[in-house]
Amino acid sequence: MDAPTRAGPPHAVLFACAQNAVRSPMAAAMFRRLFGQMSYSRSAGARKGEADPFAVAVMDEIGIDLSKHRPRTFEELEDLDGLNFDLIITLSPEAHHKALELTRTLAVDVEYWPTADPTGTEGSREQRLDSYRELRDFLMARIKKRFGWRPGVNE
Secondary structure, three states: OOOOOOOOOOOEEEEEEOOOOOHHHHHHHHHHHHHOOOOEEEEEEOOOOOOOHHHHHHHHOOOOOOOOOOOOEHHHHHHHHOOOOOEEEEOOHHHHHHHHHHHOOOOOEEEEOOOOOHHHOOOOHHHHHHHHHHHHHHHHHHHHHHHOOOOOOOO
16 A cells, blocks of 8 residues: 655655666666655665666666666665665565664655566567566656656656
């Protein structure tokens, strides 16, 4: 169930998934595109993965450059910035458990958005890209719905 929508996004949002290679960097980049003037966002993973060229390709299709993204763990992020977020949105069970463990003494909301991992998709390059596009479009719609995106108002 979605948390109640408030007027606009929180001041700082962390998106997290298993390896910080596909889901969370895509979500954080789209959130920045929509709400970057009003809110800060980052991404992290429960463990460190490798940059994913399919994620880079499908984000490039909508004009967002992920080519410089380097996966990082919660611990690396904590060392750099601390975990000073108003909201952590987890996109995988592993990240959700990790976020709850790390934030049990912090005043931060944690939401779980069950999100498919496209990395296991078999088939042609185009079929694999389609699964990443589905993920991208799902995350964009969910972000817009959750944070009250209104064209012309939030732009």
